[in-house]
Amino acid sequence: NRSKGPAVWALRAQxxxxxxxxxxxxxxxxxxNLHIRESMVVDVVVDANDHIRxxxxxxxxxxxxxxxxxxxxxxxxxxxxx
Numbered sequence: 001n002r003s004k005g006p007a008v009w010a011l012r013a014q015x016x017x018x019x020x021x022x023x024x025x026x027x028x029x030x031x032x033n034l035h036i037r038e039s040m041v042v043d044v045v046v047d048a049n050d051h052i053r054x055x056x057x058x059x060x061x062x063x064x065x066x067x068x069x070x071x072x073x074x075x076x077x078x079x080x081x082x
Contacts, residue, residue, distance in 0.1 A: 037063055039057040039058060039059065039061070040057060040058040041055045041056065041057055041058075041070075042056055042057065042058050043055065043056040044056075044068075044070075045062060045064065052068045053065070053068075054068060055068060
């Protein structure tokens with residue numbers, strides 16, 4: 001799709017979109033030392049210097065990490081990856 005930027009250009013046909021998603025999910029899920037947690041985040045944990053240290057989920061669980069990546073997901077669906 002040349003009307004979009006290079007980040008969305010793909011070398012694959014859209015016909016394999018579901019298969020690509022399935023394969024890549026398996027790759028991520030089987031990556032050594034990578035732990036995936038999925039939940040709705042309701043708060044960001046910050047320290048005294050306003051550095052982000054983790055997140056708090058809807059269920060009250062806190063996940064602390066040396067690095068936190070926040071994304072809104074496609075069309076603002078609220079997906080957050082930590």
